[in-house]
Amino acid sequence: MAAPATQQEAIQQFIDLANEMKNDGVSIEVVSSALMRACAVYSTYVVTGNDGALHKSGVEKLQKVFGEQVQIVQQAKMERAGVQPPDSEQEPA
DSSP states (O other): OOOOSSHHHHHHHHHHHHHHHHHTTOOHHHHHHHHHHHHHHHHHHHHHOTTOOOOHHHHHHHHHHHHHHHHHHHHHHHHHHTOOOOGGGSOOO
């Protein structure tokens, strides 16, 4: 596997691997939770190294960052579909 040149290429490699697992018979729920757990493990490693663990504040920061990424993905999906989110979901300008 070639090293990804961009963040989007890296994301696509993860999606391709997830789809390969699904095509091999792994349920999408297991694939999804495994990706999330892997993200949690790797994010902890990035912050603390191999032997560290996050304090509550670190966990909360990662939860916030993950939530922001989910919002970015959903916004992009809505824009591609030509759908506007309900007023209650729009971020203030």
